Amino acid sequence: MGLALSVIVSGIAFGLLIGMLAFILVFLYKTTGVANFAVGNIGMFETFIVYELWKDGMGLWPAAGIGLVCSAVFGVLVYQVVLRPFGGNQANTLVRTVALFLLLAAMADVFFGRDQPYHFPSLLPSGGTKVGGVLLRWSDLITVGIVLVIVTGFVAMFRYTRTGLQFLAVAQRPETARLLGVRAQRLSTIAYMLAGCLALLIGLLLAPKQLLFSQMMNPILLFAFAAAVVGGFTSLGGTFVGGIIIGVATDLVSTYWGSDLTLASALAIMLLTLAVRPNGLFGTAQVRRL
């Protein structure tokens, strides 16, 4: 029982990371019209940059700080250089994001990949505490805290700032938002800037757990996709619920039945959810009222 509870707690922490990546996917999808799966590899690439800085003798926190600035710039560049200038339809843009995904993985191999995978130092303290026989790792608890702070920040932005309100408007009705003077491209730039930073954060929290290598984001990206679908691809809050469901379930499956089944279990949950609720748990059907 103690083991199961410990697994559930670490599953929640992992699930919140999945949820955060799913949140980025849905956030970008809603504000820019394209679910950019390259964000996973953007996070991976940035984590490599932090790693290189750290290896060259810089402290981990300063390196992470520089990485965060780079991530913001990188996010803006991805939007301004790769996505915005060519316009085109959604399929066209989707192909470009896939190209970016592959390009980043290849570049990471070329620039950083000589001896991968690498052990990545943790920003968070090791060890943990026991509460009623359940082991709680500090890193898990702090991860939960970090994600809660970020979610609170986003909720506050959506609710209390004009930019946040404009994000919601663009997400619901891009055309009407433009009629109301919302500069959609500026919002997309901000969205990519935020996405770049969050992707780095995911990389920094994930790399100590599972090594740093160019393909490190692939499994969690699939989990995040499943989580986004479970939550209903259009619900921002649903992504975290989906993430926790996927995180806990896959952690339990890999602990008790072996890690070969983790990916399959995530996809099974996704398919089951779609069978019961075609729009996910929190998604809304596209209904137009006249």
Added chain:
Amino acid sequence: MTAVSQEGTRREQAGAGLSIEDLHVRFSGARVLDGLSLAVAPGEIVGLAGRNGAGKTTTLRAVSGLAARSRGVISLDGVPLPARPEAVARAGVAHVPEGRGIFADLTVEENIRLGIVRKVPAERTLRGALEEAFPAVVRLRDQKAGRLSGGEQQMVALFRGLIGSPRVLLVDEMSLGLSPRALRTAIEALAALGRAHGIGVLVVDQNSRMLHEHCDRVHLLGDGRVRLWEDASDIASAYFE
């Protein structure tokens, strides 16, 4: 006569308000608008009628920059309007789009706040006057806009369109979802606010009788152009000629 002297004043300040000249719009080769010219002076309420598919919505979309124009000049107070919708909005053109464009997941108040497009001092927004004209909207302020009836949503859309004191307000399908009485209240309020604050209003609707009753002028759109529709009773020839 007052009408004549008003007309004279308007002529004097030619160029003020919205002016559309020789507007051409094509959709995949087909001519939708073919040399349309129309003007809306400050404080004037102008109706645009026409059968389904005549291009009424396209006319408004072309002004707002949502439909690309292949030829023609659209200007506001003598200055050509930009091509991008968000820039047009910032230049002072508000547009209540087809289907109202209400953000269903946002509250009524949030919908309205989005209407304050340009930074205007609080006293220059029309909030006070609008709250008087549309008391129902004030009552529903904290509701999710998606839960409102069609008529209530139309009021919110008009409220949102006017709150930022635009120079021109475009309304697509004014009567959509409104009961006859609510429609009368709404369009009377619109006309009064427009006159009081010098806002030109261009109303598109199928209901030509309503337009004739409340608008300073009514134009009929057909074959991609407009002509002045003076005789309100002449519906048959207007639509079926």
